[in-house]
Amino acid sequence: MSLHPTTPAFKENAHRALGDTELQKALGHVQGGFINKRAAAVERLPEFETLRESARDLKDHVLAHLDLYLEHYETQVRAAGGQVHFARTGEEACKTIVDICKAHGAKSVTKGKSMVSEEIGLNDAIEAAGMAAVETDLGEYIIQLRHETPSHIIAPAVHLTKEQVEADFRRVHSHLDAARDLSEPVQLLTEARGVLREKFLAADVGITGANFLVAETGSSIIVTNEGNGDLTQTLPKVHIVIASIEKIVPTLEDASLLMRVLARSATGQDMSVYTTLSTGPRRAGDPDGPEHYHIVLVDNGRSSMLGGEFEDMLRCIRCGACMNHCPIYHAIGGHAYGWVYPGPMGAVLTPALIGVEKGGNLPNASTFCGRCEAVCPVKIPLPNLMRHWREREFERHLTPAVQRFGLGIWGFFARRPxxxxxxxxxxxxxxxxxxxxxxxxxxxxxxxxxxxxxxxxxxxxxxxxxxxxxxxxxxxx
Ligand code: SF4
Structure with a gap:
């Protein structure tokens, strides 16, 4: 992932996306699949609304006591034999991870999907240090072959058609039979599985993200549908977990509450196929697992959101439902947003992380239809938060002069009914x-x-x- 956002060029990006016929074809899948599946999953669970409220309250409680839960989590990880590293910035996190890899003489690193690793440009840092970083999530693997960034937080390659993926596999997997049939998705999947298996076996270090970090037990939890996360974290001798600080939850029971709303909101599944907990390195008698376990906790601007107007955004559990239901995302896809986080959640989070000067276009890319807030499993008031960013832009004179003039006239009349x-x-x-x-x-x-x-x-x-x-x-x- 490039650390240089093209967010300031959002309008040009969006214009290009609207004229991209392959992209428009691929985006049809977002509009159909995700929305219908979520609706059916919610329908099957009468207490879904109550769960959303509990999930919101739980995340608010954690944010109000984040320091305490992080400290307790650290104690529990250490007790289980793991090491905890706090990183204030993306650079610090990258350096910590590269140093761990070097200390173990790593040449090859496998990676599960992790949005925070995209945020800090981890792959570039690993490669700059002379090691190979291999993405093992199918979507991430595909976009890595294309030197692209994810266009969706749970479906990184959703902007591509099957035909584009086939062409990439033929280009990159040139050691395989040129006459093989790759016309069906299952054939593409089988081929990727075969290629990745060798990478799993050769990896010295495995890096995964975390959906949740459990303070009670010192565990990290990942949910996946491919099982790649399990192979990434159990086969190499070193497992590194990278997660942002707000991923903490107090107990396993709390994690299970969030999991009940996460998969339903994301993919319309009652549960993801694999839910994997890892707690420290391999213990005596364990049949497998890493010898070394590290957790890198990344702040990168989040603690400055605590207690402020944008704290609610830290409740996000990265389900992707807001973008799946966003008419702007449907029209232009994720790359137009120009940085790691697209859609409504990106429109709020991006300015918080890279500054409203660079990210100010995004909160304006909304019709305020309110669908994002209506489907968010942790009830983040996304349109309201975007409105706050617009106010900040206006206060700092970042809004275009014509718009300021128009708003000034409207304000004059609005104050005189x-x-x-x-x-x-x-x-x-x-x-x-x-x-x-x-x-x-x-x-x-x-x-x-x-x-x-x-x-x-x-x-x-x-x-x-x-x-x-x-x-x-x-x-x-
Ligand atoms: S803001 Fe809400 S809907 Fe969007 S990704 Fe985060 S949790 Fe999901």
Missing amino acids: SLYRLATSLAMRVLGFVGRDKGRFAKLPLASGWTQFRDMPAPSGETFQSEWRARQKERRS
């Missing part, structure tokens, strides 16, 4: 009169971005406020 009503009713009458013949405007000054692609209906009847007042009066009489 009688004048506002008069102005809107006048504007409506003028527009209604000018557009009376065609009934719509194909071009409208100050709204060319809108009328370039669709007509604007000429207003007819009364303003919204007049209609509303009339109805209220009717109801009272």
Whole structure:
């Protein structure tokens, strides 16, 4: 993952994405599959709404006592024979991990899917130190072959079609029979499995992320559907877990509460196929497992979100439901967002991590339809948080001058309700009169971005406020 975000070029990125026919074809899968499966899974669990509330409360409790739970977690990991490293920044985390790998003479490192490792540019750091980093999650493996970044937090290669993946496998797996049939997804899967098996066996270090870290036991938990995480963490002699600090939960029971909403929200499964807990290195008598166990806890800007306007964002359990239900994400995919985290959660988290100066475009990429908040398993008020970022942009004079001018005029009238009503009713009458013949405007000054692609209906009847007042009066009489 490049550490240089293209987020400031969001508009150009989005424009390119809209014209990319392969991408548009691939994005159809997000709109259909994920949404329907989630809806069916929620339907099957009557207490889902109650679970969402409990999940929100649990995460809020943890964030309010994060220091205590982290300390307890550290104690428990050490008691189980593992080592804990705290990293304030991405650079510190990369250095810690590279140093561990070097200390064990590693040449090859396998990796399970981890968004925080993308955030800190871990693969680049490992490769710069002369070691090979091999992604073992199928989607991550595919995009690594293409030197791309993930476009979705749970389905990194969702922007690709089957045909594109086949072409990549033929290009990279050139040692295999050129006449082999790869027309079915299962054939692609089998081929990747065969290639990756050798990488698993050759790896000196395995790195996984963590869905949850359990303070009570010092365990890290990963949920996957491929089993690649298990092979990544049990076969090499060293296992490194990388996780951001807010992944902590107090007890195993708490982790199971979050797992009940995670898989349903993410893929519509009642549970993911594999749920794996790891607690320290291999113990005497264990048939397998790593000899060394390290956990690298990454802050990278999160502690500065605690206690502030954006703390709610730290509840995120990375299910991807908000992007699966976002009309903007559906239209442009994840790469247009220009950094690690796309969709509504990225629109809030990215400015917090890289600064609103670079990430300010993202909170504006929303229709505020509210679907993201409605499906979020931990009830993060995403539209509200995006609104806060817009306010910050406005305060810091980062909003374009024309927009500031327009908002200034609107603000002037909004503070004077009688004048506002008069102005809107006048504007409506003028527009209604000018557009009376065609009934719509194909071009409208100050709204060319809108009328370039669709007509604007000429207003007819009364303003919204007049209609509303009339109805209220009717109801009272
Ligand atoms: S913000 Fe909510 S819906 Fe979006 S990824 Fe995070 S937990 Fe899931």
